[in-house]
Amino acid sequence: MRRASRMVGWALLGLLLIGLAILGVESLRQTGIVTGLFTRTLVWSAVAYLCACALMLRSLHLPAVEGNSLVGLSVTLAFVVLLAGFAVLRVEYSRVALLLSYVATLIWTWYGYRMFVRNYVPVFGYSDESTLAQLERILNMPGAAPPSVHRFEHIHSLQEATAVDALMVDRNTAADPDRTRRLSQLKLSHVRMYSVERIGEMLTGRVGLAHIDENFLDDYAKHYFYGFFKRLLDILAVIALAPLALPLSVCVALAVRLESKGPAVFRQTRVGLFGRAFVMLKFRSMTTDEDAPAQFAKRQDPRVTRVGRVIRKYRLDEIPQLWNVLTGDMSLIGPRPEQVPMVEQFSQSIAYYPYRHLVRPGLSGWAQVQQGYVGTHEETVTKLTYDLYYVKHCSFALDLLIAIKTLRTLLTGYGAR
Incomplete structure (x- = not known):
């Protein structure tokens, strides 16, 4: 404020x-x-x-x-x-x-x-050391981008509480009459109070997974008309990009076929909107091995061809997914779709993982421009916090920001493997 x-x-x-x-x-x-x-x-x-x-x-x-x-x-x-x-x-x-x-x-x-x-450094107050430790765990997740600049102060009195920008409150703490009276006194003294998870969102652009309740679904429901107009813009954007994408696709397909045997276009089943499976298209960047299990790509992955390294670095292998956008399986902006076996695995091991399927998957997303590629289970948890932030706060302003940062990715090859 x-x-x-x-x-x-x-x-x-x-x-x-x-x-x-x-x-x-x-x-x-x-x-x-x-x-x-x-x-x-x-x-x-x-x-x-x-x-x-x-x-x-x-x-x-x-x-x-x-x-x-x-x-x-x-x-x-x-x-x-x-x-x-x-x-x-x-x-x-x-x-x-x-x-x-x-x-x-x-x-x-x-x-x-x-x-x-x-350049404005917000000062967050806390009265309980465990509250600060909880926020530090949110800020220091594996593979996360650095948070915004901030400062903490230990609060001992009402006077100190009124001097800070906001007071961190652990909403998981059991209510008792003394705590309720203290919080009401702070509220009447115009002290702004936020949950640890909310402050984490403001500083990192990620949703904390420690406490997601039904309100998360309510936040998503507000974006119904946004989704309708976004779908219309996706179709218009694909039509506008077609004159550039078609000749570029021919060049990439020829390069892929000349270097190695196998089809130029790779088809793989991914999980999309509301958990429905669809066939995602992309230019083949690896050697053909139909029996290979679903797995993360590694740095300097030996399966990647020479042409594949170039098209993966500059995301040229994603061009065929414009067809997925046109058919409605994907959007230009949204969480990246994952393989079916990996989704089944993560849905069992990571709480709230299926919530990322409340929106259409995209060619580029908030997690991709903030974090890049993930290669471990811990980094996947961090990626989910970015994806759920997008699901909760999706808007045209956030989509445009992701588009601008995606251009940086295309020019620099940030996060490619």
């Missing part, structure tokens, strides 16, 4: 500066230095600025370490939509004014986020 209120104040200050700039440009227009088209473009750019600020505020629940991606995404998306509106409505605009507005908005929003969100 402190971050949001400060960002709102920063956004309003920026809007005031835009208004002063428009008045200044209008005075210059009367002298003939600039045209009326320049002034009108600035006015429309103010609308894009407000949209960018609104997107930023909607994304404040995401870990602060994602700030650079969030700022660039919000501002660029707002101005791209404005530019598309100009093109569709055939509205004349000043390219110089639009470019200046975009750069100014990007710098202003980035500086505000850096000052009030990313």
Whole structure:
């Protein structure tokens, strides 16, 4: 809430500066230095600025370490939509004014986020050492990305509790009259209290598995209409990507066939939405061995061919899955689908594992861009915490953030095996 209120104040200050700039440009227009088209473009750019600020505020629940991606995404998306509106409505605009507005908005929003969100170190209070130990276990899971910067303070009095940003509370602790009275006193003193799992979500972008109840399913149910529009966007995106994907697929298929015997396209049964099995397509990157059991890929896996190493590094082997997206078995963004034997195994050994199937699996997901490939049972548990965070908080803002980070993966080969 402190971050949001400060960002709102920063956004309003920026809007005031835009208004002063428009008045200044209008005075210059009367002298003939600039045209009326320049002034009108600035006015429309103010609308894009407000949209960018609104997107930023909607994304404040995401870990602060994602700030650079969030700022660039919000501002660029707002101005791209404005530019598309100009093109569709055939509205004349000043390219110089639009470019200046975009750069100014990007710098202003980035500086505000850096000052009030990313560089703001929240202080979490705790009264019980076991509460702090519980949070440390959430933060230090195997294979997890580093959490946002934070600080802890041991609370001994009500006065100390009112000075921190939030007080961590273990909701698994049995209720008793003394504890209830203490918590009510803190609440009446305007002390913000969060469960250990909720603070873990804010710092890491992962859902704690220690306590997931029926409310998790309620959170998922809110995204019904989001799922409908996301499916429509998936279809449009595949159609738009087809002119690039088809010739690239021909080149990859030829390279696979020239290096080793066997089909260019590999088919494998995976688990999808609501636990239904489907046949996933991908370009073959390993030697053919139909009797090989389901297993994790290893670093420097000897089964991977030379062409396979290249297409796996840059995710070119995933191109045929655009067909899976078109048929509705997959989405562009979502938890990666797993093999049936592995899903059966993990469903027995990891609590809440089937919850990841509440949404369509995707070509790229929150776990992939945050963690990369997993190779152990412990890392799979960590991956599940990322997947369930996406299931709980899925939104267009989070999807766009994953898309931006996926581009980084495509360019760098991060997490490939």
